[in-house]
Amino acid sequence: MKLPKPLQNLKDSFEKLPGIGPKTAERLTFYLLRVPQSDLDLFASSINNLKQTKICSICKNVGESDICDVCSDQTRDKNTILVVQSPLDVLALEKSGYKGVYHVLHGAINPIAGIGPEELFIEDLVQRGRTPKTGASDHVLGSDPKTHDLEVIIATNPDLEGEATAMYITEKLKIQSSKFKDGEGLKITRIGRGLPTGADIEYADETTLKRALEGRTAT
Amino acid sequence: MKLPKPLQNLKDSFEKLPGIGPKTAERLTFYLLRVPQSDLDLFASSINNLKQTKICSICKNVGESDICDVCSDQTRDKNTILVVQSPLDVLALEKSGYKGVYHVLHGAINPIAGIGPEELFIEDLVQRGRTPKTGASDHVLGSDPKTHDLEVIIATNPDLEGEATAMYITEKLKIQSSKFKDGEGLKITRIGRGLPTGADIEYADETTLKRALEGRTAT
Numbered sequence: 001m002k003l004p005k006p007l008q009n010l011k012d013s014f015e016k017l018p019g020i021g022p023k024t025a026e027r028l029t030f031y032l033l034r035v036p037q038s039d040l041d042l043f044a045s046s047i048n049n050l051k052q053t054k055i056c057s058i059c060k061n062v063g064e065s066d067i068c069d070v071c072s073d074q075t076r077d078k079n080t081i082l083v084v085q086s087p088l089d090v091l092a093l094e095k096s097g098y099k100g101v102y103h104v105l106h107g108a109i110n111p112i113a114g115i116g117p118e119e120l121f122i123e124d125l126v127q128r129g130r131t132p133k134t135g136a137s138d139h140v141l142g143s144d145p146k147t148h149d150l151e152v153i154i155a156t157n158p159d160l161e162g163e164a165t166a167m168y169i170t171e172k173l174k175i176q177s178s179k180f181k182d183g184e185g186l187k188i189t190r191i192g193r194g195l196p197t198g199a200d201i202e203y204a205d206e207t208t209l210k211r212a213l214e215g216r217t218a219t
Numbered sequence: 220m221k222l223p224k225p226l227q228n229l230k231d232s233f234e235k236l237p238g239i240g241p242k243t244a245e246r247l248t249f250y251l252l253r254v255p256q257s258d259l260d261l262f263a264s265s266i267n268n269l270k271q272t273k274i275c276s277i278c279k280n281v282g283e284s285d286i287c288d289v290c291s292d293q294t295r296d297k298n299t300i301l302v303v304q305s306p307l308d309v310l311a312l313e314k315s316g317y318k319g320v321y322h323v324l325h326g327a328i329n330p331i332a333g334i335g336p337e338e339l340f341i342e343d344l345v346q347r348g349r350t351p352k353t354g355a356s357d358h359v360l361g362s363d364p365k366t367h368d369l370e371v372i373i374a375t376n377p378d379l380e381g382e383a384t385a386m387y388i389t390e391k392l393k394i395q396s397s398k399f400k401d402g403e404g405l406k407i408t409r410i411g412r413g414l415p416t417g418a419d420i421e422y423a424d425e426t427t428l429k430r431a432l433e434g435r436t437a438t
Contacts, residue, residue, distance in 0.1 A: 004273075004282050006268050006269050006270075006272045006283075007272055010265040010269055012265075013261060013262040013266075017251075018246070018247070027238075028237070030306060030307055031236060032269055033269060033270070033281065033306075037270055039235070040269060042228075044266040044267045046232050047232075047251065047259050050229055050251055050259060051259065053226055054223075063223050064224055088249055091245070106253075
């Protein structure tokens, strides 16, 4: 027995989403069947309008204008750039109270999935600060260490792809800064690794513990 | 920090779906952001067109025409009506090889959620067969026991609401059939209860075991 065509179409669309299998897709489809048409219209139009989102020309985060809220905020420290893989990471980090700016790569290097450095906004990161933008990004990479110290904090995910991306970015940034009189104006750091809050040492995996020991701090 | 409006709108729509929380809604939204616009258009149109589905005028199942495939199938036994709560139940039962017809209630009686008998297609079930439909449903309830024996198998879910619905339907059907010369033309049954295939008696709950013992069959 086959599903009626309108239902099958929607089920197929749901099934393409990550983490949604045939059973869940069926359940969601039949759920929507009982929802008022006005709600369906709203849902459909929000899908249609999704791409009206803009990519910030500076940090590549998603936003509603050419320059996102963070990049246009004068109170934020433009000399600290936090490099993340996705806009979702920005949302999470914003909650932590971070006050610098971001750079969103939109992925990580993954040769198996065919994602190379050129698929990501890596070159944009390297070039960032080379052309000073008024009111948005006024540091010039390595130009004047005293007044324009730039810190790039790499916060890619702690997995294979994220690590590879971090290494690649580090290399690229070092090459770029070495072109200037002195590369001391650029500081490249990695986000701290160790035990998450609320974790139990007993159940922590060996890599986490190794990193936690390496990353120990003086009290 | 707030999400850009187009993203927030879609996230809100996803969050309304059953089993999808804020985190999953966010993940799905950002996933769709990387999907080609053509796929988004397809998704949006399948949501918009969902209600083009029709409700079968006989069995109330969802379909593409006024009379569904099952009801218009001449090879199916029109004198056996399986009463289920949802179209998803029909999909599951079709796989079991059932050859009768269905009646879809589209829910169960649930006073807490404000769903009374009149919200469901119960009256339609009671009336079914009262007005013979050519080629679709030609039995007349209780009119001639010998040629028109009608069996109604109630297969609502084995939970509180399903049981209440089953009891209500049984009563209604009995009242209806008693209006005729003899009510013997109508047989009301409940779908069998017991251990599911692959289950372990050791871990079965007491109600299931009680029902399984009550429903024992001769070998």
